[in-house]
Amino acid sequence: MRLFAIGDLHMPGGDDKPMDVFGPQWDRHFLRISENWRNLVKEEDTVLIPGDISWAMQLENAIPDLESLGALPGRKILCKGNHEYWWSSVTRVRSALPAGMYALQFDAMDLGPCVVCGTRGWNYPTEKNPLAPEDGKIFRRELQRLSMALERARQAAPEKPVLVMMHFPPCMKEDAETPFTRMLEEHGSVQCVVYGHLHGEAFAGGVSGIRNGILYRPASCDGIGFCPVEIPWPKPAEL
Numbered sequence: 001m002r003l004f005a006i007g008d009l010h011m012p013g014g015d016d017k018p019m020d021v022f023g024p025q026w027d028r029h030f031l032r033i034s035e036n037w038r039n040l041v042k043e044e045d046t047v048l049i050p051g052d053i054s055w056a057m058q059l060e061n062a063i064p065d066l067e068s069l070g071a072l073p074g075r076k077i078l079c080k081g082n083h084e085y086w087w088s089s090v091t092r093v094r095s096a097l098p099a100g101m102y103a104l105q106f107d108a109m110d111l112g113p114c115v116v117c118g119t120r121g122w123n124y125p126t127e128k129n130p131l132a133p134e135d136g137k138i139f140r141r142e143l144q145r146l147s148m149a150l151e152r153a154r155q156a157a158p159e160k161p162v163l164v165m166m167h168f169p170p171c172m173k174e175d176a177e178t179p180f181t182r183m184l185e186e187h188g189s190v191q192c193v194v195y196g197h198l199h200g201e202a203f204a205g206g207v208s209g210i211r212n213g214i215l216y217r218p219a220s221c222d223g224i225g226f227c228p229v230e231i232p233w234p235k236p237a238e239l
Helices: 029-040 059-070 090-096 133-156 179-187 200-205
Strands: 003-005 046-050 075-079 101-104 107-110 115-119 162-166 190-195 209-211 214-218 229-231
Touching: 046 162, 046 190, 059 090, 059 101, 075 115, 075 162, 090 101, 101 107, 101 115, 107 133, 115 133, 133 162, 133 179, 162 179, 179 190, 179 214, 214 229
Parallel strands: 003 046, 046 075, 075 101, 115 162, 162 190, 190 214
Antiparallel strands: 003 229, 107 115, 209 214
16 A cells, blocks of 8 residues: 545535636646546555545535545545535535545544544644634644544554644744644654645745654645655655
8 A cells, every 4th residue: 555645626516616716737637636646546545635625615515526536546535624614524524425535533544554643733823923812712622633633543553653634734844843743743653744735835835854753744736736645654764
């Protein structure tokens, strides 16, 4: 099994929502994703999709997008993004997923060589951006959900390394550490973090590579050329 990641697919959700309004690179982007995916991913592989999957507002409108993903090779593991308005109940989402697709919501799944756990994440407070009260409330809740996800990973397979999937970046390059990275490092078994959310020029500002023993991989589809990026596993000592 090989591991891949690609996030922020922004599929139409039943609406005519052309993504090329965000730039010509988005023209017919899912056709390019599908072609690249089929050229790389085999049925025995696993693809992590860290959120912002569909623009749908209701689950029934997201189902055609989920079915299009389900038709692509490999096992797919999803987590929630900030635009996942159709994802109100993980139980309902799981019941609607095609075979070979799995949804994580601050819980974990044993993949064999590792355990993957996931949660959405959120913006974190900094000196420049202390967060408004409502954002601060969501941040604290998401930090607790990351703790829950890591504990579920420990319960699922305490002896195995952990791969974490988040939608929001746990850290930007300019930040030495954040509450998210402290929690990831203190867990002790986290070897890799895959995340999305960052687009355009912001993509380059996300933490990438190995930091304090953890491999960070940004995976927003436009930042990786609309092509699933392979996650080296086991994590290399250096990149």
